[in-house]
Amino acid sequence: MVESANGRLDCTAAMARSALTREQRPGVMFHGRGNEPGWHVNLRHDAPELRLVLDYGARELSLPYRVVAMDNAGGRVRLASRRGEAPFELRLEARACFDDMSGEPFPARVTLTFEGQTYRGCGQGIAPQSSSIR
Structure with missing residues (x-):
């Protein structure tokens, strides 16, 4: 059982979850999303570039981005803009995360700082390719 401020998740050894694949997200190696306002970010798998979709x-x-910090032992990476006119910071952390609207579990926490927000x-x-995560 896992508990968080968003509720309780009962876990079983045989629980399976479908993984997102490149069939569903062509050219993407990581997908992050959030709510209020709705946004998402995709990291390309073949180049250091991200696609950012904001305001629903x-x-x-x-x-384009660059890796500014990587902590493999802690499961954290920090990315920053390669363009001065569009600065951002994206932090990815390998920690349980629950969507704040649906409660759906995810394996990573994502924090984006962009335009002062x-x-x-x-x-x-x-x-x-298609698979399930166990």
């Missing part, structure tokens, strides 16, 4: 889809940007959400890596 009203704004879309493609921005901080967006918080959840995310997961994208499997190259």
